[in-house]
Amino acid sequence: MIEIDPERLREAFDRYAAIGATENGGLHRLALSAADGEVRDAFVADLEALGLDVRVDGLGNVFGRREGRDSGADPVLIGSHLDSQPYGGRYDGQLGVLAALETLRALEDASVETDRPIEIVDWTNEEGARFKPALMGSEAYAGLADAEDALAVEDGDGTTVEEALESIGYRGDAPVGPDGDLHAYLELHVEQGPVLENEGVDIGVVEGIKGMSWLSATIRGEADHAGPSPMHTRADALVAAADVVGAVRRLSARLADDAVTTVGELTVEPGSINVIPSAATFTVDLRSYDDAAVARGVERVEAELEAACDREGTTYELSELWRIPHTEFSPRVCDVAAAAAAERGRTVRRLRGGAGHDASSLATLTEAGLVFVPSVGGKTHNEREFTEWTDVVAGVGVFAETVRRLADEASESA
Amino acid sequence: MIEIDPERLREAFDRYAAIGATENGGLHRLALSAADGEVRDAFVADLEALGLDVRVDGLGNVFGRREGRDSGADPVLIGSHLDSQPYGGRYDGQLGVLAALETLRALEDASVETDRPIEIVDWTNEEGARFKPALMGSEAYAGLADAEDALAVEDGDGTTVEEALESIGYRGDAPVGPDGDLHAYLELHVEQGPVLENEGVDIGVVEGIKGMSWLSATIRGEADHAGPSPMHTRADALVAAADVVGAVRRLSARLADDAVTTVGELTVEPGSINVIPSAATFTVDLRSYDDAAVARGVERVEAELEAACDREGTTYELSELWRIPHTEFSPRVCDVAAAAAAERGRTVRRLRGGAGHDASSLATLTEAGLVFVPSVGGKTHNEREFTEWTDVVAGVGVFAETVRRLADEASESA
Numbered sequence: 001m002i003e004i005d006p007e008r009l010r011e012a013f014d015r016y017a018a019i020g021a022t023e024n025g026g027l028h029r030l031a032l033s034a035a036d037g038e039v040r041d042a043f044v045a046d047l048e049a050l051g052l053d054v055r056v057d058g059l060g061n062v063f064g065r066r067e068g069r070d071s072g073a074d075p076v077l078i079g080s081h082l083d084s085q086p087y088g089g090r091y092d093g094q095l096g097v098l099a100a101l102e103t104l105r106a107l108e109d110a111s112v113e114t115d116r117p118i119e120i121v122d123w124t125n126e127e128g129a130r131f132k133p134a135l136m137g138s139e140a141y142a143g144l145a146d147a148e149d150a151l152a153v154e155d156g157d158g159t160t161v162e163e164a165l166e167s168i169g170y171r172g173d174a175p176v177g178p179d180g181d182l183h184a185y186l187e188l189h190v191e192q193g194p195v196l197e198n199e200g201v202d203i204g205v206v207e208g209i210k211g212m213s214w215l216s217a218t219i220r221g222e223a224d225h226a227g228p229s230p231m232h233t234r235a236d237a238l239v240a241a242a243d244v245v246g247a248v249r250r251l252s253a254r255l256a257d258d259a260v261t262t263v264g265e266l267t268v269e270p271g272s273i274n275v276i277p278s279a280a281t282f283t284v285d286l287r288s289y290d291d292a293a294v295a296r297g298v299e300r301v302e303a304e305l306e307a308a309c310d311r312e313g314t315t316y317e318l319s320e321l322w323r324i325p326h327t328e329f330s331p332r333v334c335d336v337a338a339a340a341a342a343e344r345g346r347t348v349r350r351l352r353g354g355a356g357h358d359a360s361s362l363a364t365l366t367e368a369g370l371v372f373v374p375s376v377g378g379k380t381h382n383e384r385e386f387t388e389w390t391d392v393v394a395g396v397g398v399f400a401e402t403v404r405r406l407a408d409e410a411s412e413s414a
Numbered sequence: 415m416i417e418i419d420p421e422r423l424r425e426a427f428d429r430y431a432a433i434g435a436t437e438n439g440g441l442h443r444l445a446l447s448a449a450d451g452e453v454r455d456a457f458v459a460d461l462e463a464l465g466l467d468v469r470v471d472g473l474g475n476v477f478g479r480r481e482g483r484d485s486g487a488d489p490v491l492i493g494s495h496l497d498s499q500p501y502g503g504r505y506d507g508q509l510g511v512l513a514a515l516e517t518l519r520a521l522e523d524a525s526v527e528t529d530r531p532i533e534i535v536d537w538t539n540e541e542g543a544r545f546k547p548a549l550m551g552s553e554a555y556a557g558l559a560d561a562e563d564a565l566a567v568e569d570g571d572g573t574t575v576e577e578a579l580e581s582i583g584y585r586g587d588a589p590v591g592p593d594g595d596l597h598a599y600l601e602l603h604v605e606q607g608p609v610l611e612n613e614g615v616d617i618g619v620v621e622g623i624k625g626m627s628w629l630s631a632t633i634r635g636e637a638d639h640a641g642p643s644p645m646h647t648r649a650d651a652l653v654a655a656a657d658v659v660g661a662v663r664r665l666s667a668r669l670a671d672d673a674v675t676t677v678g679e680l681t682v683e684p685g686s687i688n689v690i691p692s693a694a695t696f697t698v699d700l701r702s703y704d705d706a707a708v709a710r711g712v713e714r715v716e717a718e719l720e721a722a723c724d725r726e727g728t729t730y731e732l733s734e735l736w737r738i739p740h741t742e743f744s745p746r747v748c749d750v751a752a753a754a755a756a757e758r759g760r761t762v763r764r765l766r767g768g769a770g771h772d773a774s775s776l777a778t779l780t781e782a783g784l785v786f787v788p789s790v791g792g793k794t795h796n797e798r799e800f801t802e803w804t805d806v807v808a809g810v811g812v813f814a815e816t817v818r819r820l821a822d823e824a825s826e827s828a
Contacts, residue, residue, distance in 0.1 A: 225795040
């Protein structure tokens with residue numbers, strides 16, 4: 001059984017979390033920002049200190065390879081992402097990368113040689129906060145999105161992904177995509193929901209992830225003076241948008257038991273206290289394990305836009321930024337993780353996740369798995385995101401043992 | 415009867431409108447911006463070319479004085495403002511300043527010496543778009559607001575009024591406020607509403623202006639991930655704000671026949687597609703001629719905030735940025751304007767205005783009046799704001815004749 005070093009893990013966690021730290025104990029480390037560049041440098045230095053072969057691909061995904069007894073065997077890939085939400089938490093993504101790093105360090109400590117090579121990865125732009133969509137690096141790696149298209153994506157200031165990669169020195173030379181088959185992919189992540197904490201369980205073995213759609217809508221009315229314009233002559237874009245925000249909130253209850261619906265962004269033009277809004281632009285995030293419920297949700301949002309604009313005399317444009325079907329993870333990898341947890345005396349709950357993860361992209365390429373540790377209060381994408389350190393240590397221990405087992409599996413068909 | 419020169423007026427209009435012009439034929443000349451500095455320079459040059467004595471006060475209000483036969487008599491003050499809304503129109507404010515300039519030029523052409531001095535003014539920050547509240551220069555001049563407080567007001571980037579004044583060279587030495595009594599104040603403005611056009615009338619003589627309140631509300635919820643957070647555990651600040659936006663829209667119908675209610679600004683934090691909004695900040699603009707209806711409106715907005723936050727598990731802060739009672743203009747000045755219009759063969763409608771004007775501030779100091787010219791479609795605070803040139807010429811002619819008559823009135827008590 002692999003033994004991890006909790007103090008070494010803590011040192012790395014604190015050191016990484018200091019890069020882009022916020023006043024309130026959170027993390028503001030948007031994808032490809034200067035802070036993201038700095039934490040990548042720390043990561044690369046840690047990989048090189050382990051003697052790993054480091055490579056960076058054309059989208060900035062950073063890999064390190066630890067050889068196995070059979071260097072020709074399909075490798076096990078492990079990792080997560082180091083970018084954060086705006087004023088987000090310290091655990092989301094970063095903990096998965098550090099769990100993978102600690103796993104390799106623990107194997108090195110114990111001079112364990114696995115049968116298969118193990119590769120560690122930091123995926124570019126998992127969050128999709130600065131550059132849309134999310135899962136940018138892992139989707140391109142898995143062939144689900146085009147790397148050239150991703151390089152051309154602009155942030156709110158018109159900076160492209162390519163320019164941002166170059167500015168932090170992470171536009172790598174390696175081709176985007178796997179160099180042959182993978183044996184498995186494993187990721188550790190905080191749950192970001194309340195299930196494990198509510199049930200007092202140590203480890204979540206994730207069987208699947210909800211499918212989702214991201215929409216962008218713009219409603220156009222007409223700007224006019226808020227004083228002399230009679231109410232009945234107005235075409236107020238914000239009034240129509242507010243109707244849709246309320247409808248999206250209620251929509252979850254119509255679609256499916258597990259459906260969640262959110263408007264996260266909304267901007268108003270021209271945005272002056274005494275001017276009737278001429279435009280309102282907002283996003284919609286729809287999720288369910290039932291892909292048909294997501295599809296119905298998209299139709300309902302359009303119907304609500306139509307109704308609100310008809311009432312208010314406004315017009316709309318609706319576009320879908322992203323659609324991803326639900327993910328089913330590898331039952332075999334789930335079983336290996338559950339067995340590793342049992343051996344270490346940890347309680348396990350199998351569950352479905354609500355958040356997208358790079359593991360979803362990898363599930364289209366290989367046998368993929370995802371392990372959760374509890375999130376206090378289920379809070380995430382928030383500076384108050386928190387996981388008890390004992391839960392972190394338990395989770396990283398189970399993760400490391402699962403990786404070792406996967407890397408010693410005999411054949412691809414095992 | 416004073417004869418204005420329509421070609422000279424057109425030349426000045428086109429020249430001023432080119433400063434801060436937008437691609438779509440509008441004007442983007444925010445208070446104390448570089449463009450505002452440039453148009454002020456043009457205005458000062460035009461005043462100096464007329465041989466006027468120019469002074470700038472500590473808030474950047476620009477005055478020019480044309481002496482009368484009796485230089486000790488209380489002067490007639492005329493003017494408006496040269497700042498614009500963001501991507502606003504070319505007539506709002508600017509036309510009133512140019513009507514006053516053309517009036518002085520026409521008097522000079524005809525070598526008319528009036529009994530009283532006439533002063534022309536460009537008021538600082540009428541719009542309140544960049545720096546709040548509106549009517550900043552005229553309210554401080556009239557003693558309704560404190561000039562020192564106004565200098566400390568910050569725009570969205572943290573630049574103060576004082577810094578902005580200094581950066582364009584218009585932090586003047588003259589004290590803010592009148593140097594003795596005024597005989598009268600007169601302003602020309604576009605109607606910004608549909609009444610004159612709908613009724614086919616040339617000139618609006620404004621008897622009064624609605625009172626108003628400007629509110630700012632912030633709703634605070636809790637940021638969380640839009641995927642794994644169950645709907646029932648959320649405290650979504652935008653959902654609560656959207657409820658209030660809808661309630662504000664309906665509120666007008668409860669308050670008074672003439673009440674209008676608008677949410678013009680709304681911003682969301684953190685503003686990420688997959689993050690439940692932790693904060694939503696928005697403004698409310700309430701207006702009615704009935705000051706008690708405005709007061710009831712403020713109470714209703716607070717009640718709606720309370721109800722929405724109770725439903726959604728959020729909290730709120732509400733502050734009133736500005737309250738201004740309804741204005742009643744001088745019946746005597748109204749009569750002079752109506753008589754001048756009749757003499758020039760123009761049709762007149764007496765009406766009440768919905769928009770705040772610098773004339774409201776001046777009405778607390780002196781006998782004040784306001785003359786409207788029609789607005790096509792009633793559109794304003796919009797790049798498509800438009801007034802037919804024949805209506806402009808008619809309005810400026812009536813304005814000039816009214817000014818001449820006021821400046822020849824024998825005594826303060828006339």
